[in-house]
Amino acid sequence: MASSIDGLASGLNTTSIINSLMAVEAQPQTQLKTKLASDQTMISTLQSLNSKLSSLKDLASGDSAVNALNLFSATTSSPSLSATATTSATAGSIDVTVTQLAQSQVDVTAAMSSWPTDGSGAPAPLTLVDSTGKQTELTPASTSLDDVVTAINAASGPARAVKVPAGNGAYRLQLTATTSGAAGAFSVYQGTAAQVSAGTATDLMADPSAAVVKAAQDAKATLYAGTPAAQTIASGTNTFTDLLPGVSVTASAVTAAPVTVNIASDSAGITKKAGDLVNAVNDVLGFVSIYSAVTQTTDANGASAASGGIFSGNSGVRSVNDQVFSAMSMPVNGKSPSEYGINVTRDGNFTFDAAKLQSSLASDPAGTQAALQTIASRVSDAATSATDPFTGSVTALIKGQQSEVADLGSQISDWDQRLATRRQTLQTTYNAMEVALGQLNAQQSWLTGQIAGLSSSTK
Template sequence: MSNAIDGLVSGLNTTDLINSLMKVEAVPQGLLKAKVTTSQNLIAALQGLNSQISALGDLAAKAAKPAGLDLYSSSSSSPSVTTSVSAGAGAGQLDIVVGALARSQIGVSAAMTAWPGTPAVLTIVSGAVSTEISAASSSLDDIVTAVNASGAGVTATKVASGVDAGGVPQYRLQFSGNATGAASAFTVYQGTKAEVTAATAPNLLTAPGAAVIRAAQDASVTLWAGTPAAQIITSSTNTFSNLLPGVAISVSAVSTDPVTVKVARDDAQIGSIASGLVSSLNGVFALISTKSVVTNSTNAAGAAVLSPGIFTGDSTVREAKQKILTAASAPINGHSPSEYGISITKTGTMEFDAAKFAMALAKDPATVKAAVTEIATRVAAAAKAVSDKYDGQITAKITGQQSTVKDLGTRIEAWDRSLATRRATLQSTYTALETQLSAMKAQSSWLSSQVAGLSSSTSNG
């Protein structure tokens, strides 16, 4: 409609005129939209800071656990003996002599062309467990399939073994235990469980031509070998998990000389935790600092312009930083953390002196570990107060800003409706103006024609 009324009578560019008037009318709405953009940028920045502080809190909480700094490493004097450390380990040393390795059992039957009996039934006995297995037929392939599907803890394999006197191919059945250790030894019988109990079932591994190729065996180590206190310890696997608290020892070869296993406090890991905590703290402080910088620039006229950062002057962010910084740098039992290599700098960040920390830890490990635990505990509490997803300070600020954005959005929508109404009113007004001008022009033309007619009549008379 607006384009249709441009300059019909008045010669005015009505569309441009209305658009210009609407720009003026929309100034308040533009200010609201600018506020929305500013609030959304602040929300995004606060969410990023909140996530980083939350990660700092998680790291600090882990270090603050009672055993968080009870870290140990282990070593062995032989490559055939390896170690791994878990919770509960403590400093210590142990000499062992590896006497045997754990093995699984392997046995083979005598050569045969088919299963020697009908129906094709066998029973595998391992310890106190008997497993009766029925095959689909006397075919050795079916026997193998049935054994492997039985869950008896034994794997069967058909192995070629020449031909019999009549030239018929023969095979042996190899039975391999799935688990190592003496307790995993087994016997294979031709027959049912009842026949095994009645001692009427043939033992396939002791029959003529059959053999136990490898007996099941436990691994064994001797402690304090060569002394009256010598003691043999066995394991069904090649790993011993109970020789030293929190230390698993795995063996891969027998030995004649003692192998020394050592467990010592891992100062490097403890230092790494302390260093990581300081780095995470500085990461939070760096983010706040970066987003609080005021930048200098010039406008089109060459005048100086100062642009504040998104966190500049934000009291919530400032208080959050101070709370975390105080938690990390406050004295511990009257001693400054700087005594342990953890100090605050002039710029308001933290610094970690690895050499100083290592020296203090070596001199008084209990005090230094307690200090790190205390710092971590305070930092974890401060981070939670700031970033808790329910009632953290920054979380509350984010929620407030989101509510503001929602309210501004409602007001902007109201302005959309108001501006639409205003545009329609202006269009209607200018349409009416053109209509009136058109009517006046038509009336003027009629009057002019009447006057011209009167003049012509007078002249003729």
């Protein structure tokens, strides 16, 4: 790039002149940069809108799923029992008497200082047998009890082991079932699986100082206790799954008397879901409104001017806004959403009347739930139409802006090269001018000297 020192011959500020000329030359690029910044802001704002629409879609899709609003609350008459209900439950009640809690089997062996050996002096094999008769044979790496514990725990058998001090340098092996309840019952033998099958293996629990600390047992409960229809149910854990369809009960203690389990429609839960949907819709509509608003500004001369938001005049965003609004506000089977507590405001948003919805649920639970699911389904469709990764309208707007940004970036880069070349040309031109002026100044001085000499000679 050419360089110069301002005004050596001309006295002009050539750098300032060149910069002024370049500012004019760069106006097209400046306009491109302004457009680029505007597009980038639009992309960011559209992405925020898309994120809100995606959240709305997920929420509405969940609410519109089969039985999604078929919510129930489960309560019991005793703190010894807790209950949960899924959407497949039905309202009702049942009495339950818990007679036994589940527990996992725990065995401890006799005290020993090391694991015994077989006839060859090698560590004796060990076999565990589960409740189905499956045998797990293993051989410790040595007679160290630590190696026995490692072998048992690595075998993925019916029990896990830990070494417990028994005094005087001796230890016991404590074995705990890996499965709760009767299904987790196991036996442990010194000997091979074949010896166990032949009945010649040594049952470690047969030693007088060994013990079954806890026997494997299922939790048990009785329905209709004291009646000819009394029915006992068992569970490997303290949770009785599907005691009623969609209802599970967990016991923390044996109950001396029947405990009543009540299943009722969860109107509070349904109301919360409806309120959340209204809030999510308002979040989308409010976002569009904020970025579509027209603001009034006043310039230095006091003149008033209106400026639109970034979404002003954007037909694609306006269409999405209208679709979401219509999905929420359209009647359901001839009934206005206001009958379910969803009201439209003059600002184009929604308010939610929880008391109105609960009243509707009390008088017509099935119809109200169906109406809410219809509204949720319509909202889900509108949000999906906007956010689909391939066909979504907002997605298409984002992709279009991103394509334009890429093109603007290329044009700006081209202008960088063009302007650099133009600046170099101007600097070369002004440098040449300074050189020419310097030469002319030198000639002028020489001629002035010559003329002065001629005048003296003439005299």
